[in-house]
Amino acid sequence: MAAADPPERPRDLRAPALGAVAWLSALAGLLLPGRAWWGLLGVPLLLALPWVRRRAGRAGVGYLGWAAVAAAVAAGAALHVHEVATGPVPALARQDSSARLVLHVSSDPVLREGRFGGYVIVRATVTSITSRGTRWHDLDAPVLVIGSESWRGVRLGESVRVDARLQRAEGRDLAAVVSVRTHPVVVARQGPALRVAERVREGVRDAVAHQPQEPRALIPALVDGDDSGLPQETQDDFRTTGLTHLLAVSGTNLTLVVGALLLLARGCGVRARGLVAVGALGVVGFVLLARPEPSVLRAAVMGSVALLGMGSAGRERGTRALGLAVLVLLLLDPWLAVQAGFALSVLATAGILFLAPGWRDALARWLPRWAAEAVAVPLAAQLACTPVVAAISGQVSLVAVAANLVAAPVVAPATVLGLGGGLVAVLSEPLGRVPGAVAGWCGRWIIAVAHHAAALPSAAVEWSARPASILLLTLICLLLAVGLAPLLARRSVTVVGGVAAVVLLVAPLPHPGWPPQDWVMVACDVGQGDGLVLNAGDHAGVVVDTGPDPAAMDRCLRRLGVRRVPLVVLTHFHDDHAGGLAGVLKGRDVGAVEVTTLDEPEGQAREVAEEAAEAHVPVRRAVLGERGAVADLRWTVLAPEHQPSGSSDSPPNDASIVLLVRSHGISLLLMGDQETEVQEDLAAELAGLGVSGVDVLKVAHHGSAKQDPDLVVGLHPRLAVISVGEDNDYGHPAPRTLDLLRRAGASVRRTDQVGDVAVLAGPDGLRVTGSR
Template sequence: MPLLALAAWLGALVAHGLGAVGLWVAAAVPVAAGAGLRRRRGAGRATEQGSSAAPAVPAAAAVAALVLAVSGAVTLVHEARVAHNPVARLALDGAVATVEGVVTSDPRTVAGRFGDRVLVRLDVRTVTGRGRTHALSTPVVLIGGDAWRQVPLGSRVRTSGLLRPSDGSDAAALLLARGDPVRVARPHPGWRAAAAVRSSLRRSVAHLPDDQRALVPALVDGDDTRVDEDLADDFRVTGLTHLLAVSGTNLTLLVGFLLVLARWVGVRGRWLHLVGALGIAGFVLLARTEPSVVRAAVMGAVALLGLGRNGRQRGTRGLGVAVVVLLLVQPGLAVSVGFALSALATGGILLLGPPWRDALARWLPRWVAEAIAVPATAQLACTPLVAAISGQVSLVAVAANLAAAPVVGPATVLGLAAGLLGLVSDAVGRVAGTVAGWCVAWLVSVARHGAALPSAALDWGTGMVPLAVLTVLTVVVALVGPRLLARPTTGLASGAVLLLAVLVRPPVPGWPPDGWVMVACDVGQGDALVLRAGPHTGVVVDAGPDPGAVDDCLRRLEVTRVPLLVLTHFHADHVDGIDGVLHGRAVGAVETTRLQDPPQGVREVAAATAADGLAARPATYAATRTIGDVTLQVLWPTSDSPTVGPGDGSTANEASVVLLAEVRGVRILLSGDIEPEGQEALARSLPGLRVDVLKVPHHGSRYQDLDFLLSLGARVALVSVGADNDYGHPSADTLVPLEATGARVLRTDLDGDLVVVERDGHLGTVTGR
């Protein structure tokens, strides 16, 4: 079954990427291999026995070819069904249509050009457009106004709007809804019951602190919409992200609890199977019937199967069956990262877990051995894929999961109990919710302290060679692990080496580079710049969007003192990482732009600085000061610029603090996100300005005053930008003219950290990749 699962997966991937021709070629491979094997066996027997009789084509090859072909064919039919139907055709024409369908997802807030919008998914049952009405069933992504937040899952609604082509294969179109939805029918009783439990659960934890109030529902039903982004990052670094989303772990805990409870009240035999099936169905309703939930339910059921008698063999067979069935029902899972991680984790537990557990059980209690082996083997199996996605290998994941394990079960079960008991009595539900909150408080502590360790995660390349090396290392560890863990000496030594690697940050040879004067940190889609003011001292300009990323950059630079932090403006990609700058460092002062907009960024900066005993103040126009080796002059905004904005993103960009810095004779223009109008004003007020290094405004956006930028004569142009961002940054319209002047243009998305160095009067650059 595992081999057939791989065949099904390969068939879906080939069909998705190469179409029908590639599918036929792929399906022919196992048949050809089987035929070749038959000929070799037949020739061998004829030589030995004087007989030309040969066995039939090996059944495994034929069945694998069949499964591969069927899986690929189902994928092609599914994609054709989504891409070639009346809704998709109307979308290609940009038609306005009226649709009626069933809401299949919870509403999510998405940032729009003119404000936040609400995104939901619909299963469209009828569509009317171009004078014709069609009955069908096809998925559509809908973007609408605030009224869509109040539409319960499972409701049948009618609405109209503009259809646009979808950019993915999982939806026939994008519907830009006009007006409010019209409810045609209520959700069926199962959806209403699940909604009542979810609502009761939220009431039972409403009195808890923010993190606990958000995490308890995430553990029970996978609703992570209220989880703070910083906390989510800490869970990611420590390998605990699976607790924030719907996963097989959730189902295993909840259904396992129901089975224990059923046994306690006397349920036996086949009735236990019924209890398990009802528990799985209830979990799916509670967590929503989205593809990720169905996948988690199936993988959780496989894990439960693996816990029984002859669990390894039954579980492995069950995993193979689950993969094949899921890919036939939902072919889009073949390209889902979540599906791959679930399958790898489950496979790691089933295949690697028993030998690791048995090795540890030679000198540890069996329950301790199992507690270590399960998270270790699951994490090990997922390591190459996680590195390919995030570019990191978590070194604390096993320890963090081990520390979290004792409270995950109680927190999940108590959370569900709080939701159920709250239907009867809010007071009783609140008691269960409170205890569940105490349990998740420990999870928060584990995630925050684990992520703060010096080497919580190891940066790893995402290219073919680094990932191939990591995959080989993973296989070696999987094979050698049981031998090392079988003896107390080698087992404890392995644990000590891992602990040392986590607690002590290994030095990076040649980093920071000698003579560095400025670094543009690779923090994704945002700015975080460091000017070297002296040993272990730096002036920081902007904090990027991620506290962990800017903190890591400053740690690598060995910066422990920040006499001045300048936040050019209050957009999230420049201020959300402020806690990462403040954490563990002596910060002298914080300066910002005069324009107090957007309000959310202003509040975040105020809260972060107040917690550190600081108060942000506006940078003074035309002020010049010297901080160690750094000389700074504020060029923008002017002293008569506004202090309150209209909430327009361009206005906030235009109010960016622009600094002219000089470090060891190197002149640097730090331009924030200033817009073309502001650049033109600077050109008028500072004719003849020349610099050595230009931080390209607004992440290399196409909206620039190129005459001004080119007139600066910069020899180095730095672009701080995130890979695969949604804004189209940077633009070739900006970069190509800069390169034409002879400037060396570097980008953080391609080159990592960008370092400007000065050695013996010569200007140079070093990159992190």
């Protein structure tokens, strides 16, 4: 008679629980005001002291140890907050003072496009500051630097001297925002280790320089997290398909790189402690290559946890290492507790350690073990991260597991060969292109997976980021975590569920009640920006502005069922009106893009032209008085009449296209971002055309305070639509504008309050509804 298998020993969860306690304590120290966190931790401790005295043994000591850890983490977090909020840098920032600073650059510069051209942001620490004849030195105050494009040349690890103005920072992790007036003057170069790492990064780029644009940009992202060259549309597809972790430095990167290094060392005969030393050197080299920033250090620690989880007794070692890693990271950098990247790393690692083994064993009852593991690992990581991803992006990816499964076989070769090509390219660029070519082909596979999966009709579903919705999603994920293993063990249930999932992905998801019948115009909820769609019948729509986010605009058009776009009108080139163009061009038949007469900002105007050319869509200029028609839709171009005057506060805003639209008996005036003076001219022009009123006014400039009362009141709009982002930094819509609209007799609908705003035409006349 065979002996029964010994019962499985319960897993020791003390270390993960300790990590959770540390996380909660760090949040208390960072977020609670003043000494409130002392009460939160101290009251339970005082109440438990009698019990500790009675149980003076191991239990009592253990309780005191846990309390000490919680107090240490919370105190460390509160100390970080205090250090950032005190000292000369925040004091001068509160007074908007000018100063001469010496900054130690702590991140790579990032180029951004603003309303008036490009600018660069970079994180740094102030080591010395001189203001009003007083000099402070030996400082360590974290700041955000905003400078001109000349800052693109600064390098991580350098020290620079600048004259700047200090302003109050909104985040509690920054002592100030530094607005730079001068070009940076380098006073200390990078150290030798960072210079070597920089040369290797250049080698990676050289190794794939002969590849097409997307794989040429993807391979550096896989190796060291540099995704700066990847088109925005491709990044959006990676986000939709749950492949974004490949574009950022994550524990996966380190596991692949150090794992390959360990295999090479083992093949060379290295054993035992030698492998430990090789692994440690690999971790240090990876951190230098990917930049010694907090996110990279976090990824290195989480990757080390994953390496510990390999081999025999890996589950037990991995769970202990995870808890201790969380504790150590939060002691070193408490700000990680409020960073989404940290939460995603911890949750993904926890999902793989706690959920994946059981799901793998269940699937292995009827699948080969390698196939069971290939399915279980991405499924566990994705389920664990889903609530946080939804809170960040406002959507839940339905293709993430499948996309990761299909892309997984080439991720390791692309990463390892990309790094190998970079190392070889340091010595010989032609030789480095050999492994770089193979890495590039692997990168093309990953990109094809992202594009094709994102193009599926039901690739992702929108999910509100409100607390109640995220709580509901978390409960759903917990139920799946608890009950999925028995289902995966049954072949019939899993196969039927897989087939149903495929059908769900390839068939468009229904949107009950949306789009509403007889819709004339929809103001899409694209955040702080404008994105309007005019119904042109038969799954067609004329798009006026595209908002700042291609993914948000694409989702809105999908919900409306718009597959053909005869015309895209970009009122002007600011990012909040033209940044989402790629989302309209993606997978649709687009007739033309019509733009304003002023190519400012130049960078964004050039980007629009490049995106349209890549999609083989012609670009044309709007002409004053131009008339257009599609089906029952008619429109006339009312502005711009001429180039903005030299006294204009914002020439791009004043050069915005204005459309007078008529559809199904409803008249609409679609404003851009015109300032008050141009609105006054427009009011006179409308009077000259005999336009005494409109049914719908799309309010200019997201409801800013700069509105011409004569124009608004003179139009007598029945409905005013404001496209505006929730909790935006501009104070839009302005209270005085809302008062003006009410005085004009208009009913007001805002995208930040009701989501997509649909204007309807029916037997009863004008109606309006929101998607929320």
